[in-house]
Amino acid sequence: RQSPYDLLYADGVRAYFARDWPRAAELLQRALHSYSQLREARRACQGRCAEEAGFAGSPGPAAASWETRFFDRVLQRAECLGECLGRRLGAEPSLHRASREIQEDFEQREPYNYLQVALFQLKKLDEAVSAAHTFFIANPQHLQMREDMEKYQRMAGVKPGSFRDLQATPYWEVYEAGVQHYNVDEYLQAAVKLEESLKEVLLALEDCRALCEGLQEDGTEEEMQPGLYEAIAAHYIQVLKCRQHCVLEIATKPGRVSATDDFIPAHFDLLQFAYDQVGNQALAAECAASYLLFYPADEMMLEKMRQYQAKLGERASVTARENIQRYVQRSLREKKLIYYALEHLGGTFNDPDPWTPDELVPESLKEKHRENQEKQRLKNLDVGQQEQRGPLTFEGITITMDSLQLNGSQRVVFDRVLTDSECKDLLRLAKAAGGTGDGYRGRQSPHTPHERFEGLTVLRALQLAQDGTVNWRDAKLLLHASEKSRKIVESYFTPGKRLHFSFTHLVCRTAVEGEQDGRMDLSHPVHADNCLLDPEGKECWREPPAYMFRDYSGILYLNDDFQGGSLFFTELDAVTITAQVRPKCGRLVAFSSGGENPHGVWAVTRGRRCAIALWYTLSPEHAEQERMEAEVLMRQGDTEQEQSYTDDEVHVGADRSGEASPEPPVPKGRARSTSQRRMPGSESGQQPQELQARDEL
Ligand SMILES: O=C(O)CCC(=O)C(=O)O
Numbered sequence: 001r002q003s004p005y006d007l008l009y010a011d012g013v014r015a016y017f018a019r020d021w022p023r024a025a026e027l028l029q030r031a032l033h034s035y036s037q038l039r040e041a042r043r044a045c046q047g048r049c050a051e052e053a054g055f056a057g058s059p060g061p062a063a064a065s066w067e068t069r070f071f072d073r074v075l076q077r078a079e080c081l082g083e084c085l086g087r088r089l090g091a092e093p094s095l096h097r098a099s100r101e102i103q104e105d106f107e108q109r110e111p112y113n114y115l116q117v118a119l120f121q122l123k124k125l126d127e128a129v130s131a132a133h134t135f136f137i138a139n140p141q142h143l144q145m146r147e148d149m150e151k152y153q154r155m156a157g158v159k160p161g162s163f164r165d166l167q168a169t170p171y172w173e174v175y176e177a178g179v180q181h182y183n184v185d186e187y188l189q190a191a192v193k194l195e196e197s198l199k200e201v202l203l204a205l206e207d208c209r210a211l212c213e214g215l216q217e218d219g220t221e222e223e224m225q226p227g228l229y230e231a232i233a234a235h236y237i238q239v240l241k242c243r244q245h246c247v248l249e250i251a252t253k254p255g256r257v258s259a260t261d262d263f264i265p266a267h268f269d270l271l272q273f274a275y276d277q278v279g280n281q282a283l284a285a286e287c288a289a290s291y292l293l294f295y296p297a298d299e300m301m302l303e304k305m306r307q308y309q310a311k312l313g314e315r316a317s318v319t320a321r322e323n324i325q326r327y328v329q330r331s332l333r334e335k336k337l338i339y340y341a342l343e344h345l346g347g348t349f350n351d352p353d354p355w356t357p358d359e360l361v362p363e364s365l366k367e368k369h370r371e372n373q374e375k376q377r378l379k380n381l382d383v384g385q386q387e388q389r390g391p392l393t394f395e396g397i398t399i400t401m402d403s404l405q406l407n408g409s410q411r412v413v414f415d416r417v418l419t420d421s422e423c424k425d426l427l428r429l430a431k432a433a434g435g436t437g438d439g440y441r442g443r444q445s446p447h448t449p450h451e452r453f454e455g456l457t458v459l460r461a462l463q464l465a466q467d468g469t470v471n472w473r474d475a476k477l478l479l480h481a482s483e484k485s486r487k488i489v490e491s492y493f494t495p496g497k498r499l500h501f502s503f504t505h506l507v508c509r510t511a512v513e514g515e516q517d518g519r520m521d522l523s524h525p526v527h528a529d530n531c532l533l534d535p536e537g538k539e540c541w542r543e544p545p546a547y548m549f550r551d552y553s554g555i556l557y558l559n560d561d562f563q564g565g566s567l568f569f570t571e572l573d574a575v576t577i578t579a580q581v582r583p584k585c586g587r588l589v590a591f592s593s594g595g596e597n598p599h600g601v602w603a604v605t606r607g608r609r610c611a612i613a614l615w616y617t618l619s620p621e622h623a624e625q626e627r628m629e630a631e632v633l634m635r636q637g638d639t640e641q642e643q644s645y646t647d648d649e650v651h652v653g654a655d656r657s658g659e660a661s662p663e664p665p666v667p668k669g670r671a672r673s674t675s676q677r678r679m680p681g682s683e684s685g686q687q688p689q690e691l692q693a694r695d696e697l
């Protein structure tokens, strides 16, 4: 028989303040145990009663009204729950209803904080450390505990194995292991881990939802008691909202404030690519179809689906996973009910899912819905900015300077992103395109009369390649280099979240000869990339015409044989310089696009300065359309080229860094077409895909 956890906790804390350590430790441990028993019992009973009430229940006379039938079921279920819980807990379930504050304390792992002190006083070092660690995981900003943890780490007699998380959510470890494998192109291991994490995530989600039903928010101090139906409706909607919220709960790592966006769809995004890479097209297609349940209009995924259909043949019907279909349908049903209630009964709802289709939201709530989504996105971004950096995806790349060395926040300089020969090829591309005059004329710079300014987009580059004006491989290299940069920036700044292209161009600034004496202006005046800089007000306005949706900026430099032209960062006043970056081949500078990073470019006073300028967004609806067109062109072109290519185009595998190769290994980004044909012997040395497809059928 369990005592209620809130009473045990209260007694434990009392003993703690009385410095009665043995009693405090014992009571706190019992409180934690009771709490987890209660949750376990709720889960189990919820599950059992959902099943039972579904099958039992006499059908009743056919004439019984829906009301009778409905209440029959409801009462049965309530009875079942009460009985089940009572039996498991050995007490009236209502005894186990704790106040909101206490519940929150347990959710925040607060009892472990008291417990670790008590255990430490009792000289139970190993247990004290694991209690402290368990608390710290969920409260990384807790300064006192940070100090304590450091002390524990230095203490003789503390084993590394003592730093255990007693409330570990195992799927996070598995998920992160999966993403790590994915990032280093170990797709087989990635798929195994991600499947495992997906399974655990879905289970955890059901657990979380089961706990919603028992929940009755008290403390609505309304004078008027609502009527039966209002009360039922209000409670039901509350349960629905709680269930919907579970997705965020599951996707929030302990100790983090914000959830990983689109956690479940992200699994399919990753799995699709991983399966594709290991040659399992059937599973890749199934994952693509599952992803499309969330984003039915996602062009990239639709295109992949078409390719899979074509490869696998019409007969092989590709369908989404059944459990995910059910998941999405159930979620949509719940959302519909909630939105209906909002419209007619009022209230608020923060939809946790970015994928909720627009049609589902009633007209009158759309504006608010969009505002909420945007707010959520910005909040995530803010939180993301405080978080530590993710692991780097590519070997051979170095981090030359981080935010600290660059005297600001969300800034980084990478080197060796491109090889010298790649820079040469890209410069040749810029030059060749510059010669065409059409669409890419050396115009006067929009920023200064002393420079010419040329910009070439990826789509334009491929179009020029198609009609033979520029080298096909150089144009492809532009796509690859920008994708490689995207992956680097994503893994560094937004690990686990997808970063989309917003705009990319290859841009050269050339000093106009004879117009440089006494020049006072800049090549690019100080600005921020996603807001309007107001140096007087020391503010940055996130409003049109700024590209508000741009979240990260990157500039990949191609050369250094020019005078002037360094990039510099300033404070919001636009004059206090905080850091400078000298361009050179293969150097990528990246930073968040907001008011925290005003920047400009010194005048280019001799020669020509070329770079690939890149902007990224976290919001899929602002992803660049041109990019996808360019990728389609690239694939088409590849197919044509393949037929006419000769031996010298085939480079032998194993060269992952691309150092020695004239053509870099194809970056394996998610955006890349998955059906792109490979030449025998290229890259990873796999078989051509035609063969793989046949093997599978
Ligand atoms: O080329 C550079 O170094 C910076 C360019 C830039 O800030 C921009 O185009 O927004």
Ligand SMILES: [Fe+3]
Binding pocket: 527, 528, 529, 553, 599
């Ligand atoms: Fe800029």
